Amino acid sequence: MAGKGAVVDQPAAATACCPTAPAAPLSEDRAAELARGFAALADPARLRLLGIMSTAEAGEVCGCELVEPLGKSQPTVSHHLKVLADAGLVVGSRRGRWVWYRLVPERLAELRHALGPGQDPLG
Template structure:
């Protein structure tokens, strides 16, 4: 149930029918819960929305730390959680690490929650 040891969102989504279409197995529920847990934190939600709003849809840690009001290690930690969960990608250029949204990741999770 820890937020670690998770499949990328996309894979979780591939395996599961929408939440209200058929009853989830224990494993499906664990996978989906892990993906949602990665999202269910105010700092991480703001990070996602800040990355999405950034120029060229990417941002480095240095751009995110100050507006978020958290320490640099904490921001790095949250970015790692989001990356491991499959919501963000990381690409290093020089000393900077740039994070971008994974296209479709949020849509996939979102589709799992609705009936249609």
């Protein structure tokens, strides 16, 4: 039995009070904000970009190294990086001629936290 917890619900303190009246524990605004974050993750190309960044030894990756492994055109990769940046999942800083991208762990943790208690399920 592990079907409760904090799945998509950590802003308010405790919302479990009314037995047979759900009453949407997630506010419209908060749901929309989380949805925007998850939408940025809802694409294989972007997940692979995040994966590449997460395994970078320096925590940063030059944009010039992101085009080839994805097998997509440069404008497409640039577009995906912008989506990730707009969602707050990555940040890019121009260093000379290149742009270096790195993850924003706080934002990733926020979305991860919204998915559950962060305890153990899944063993």
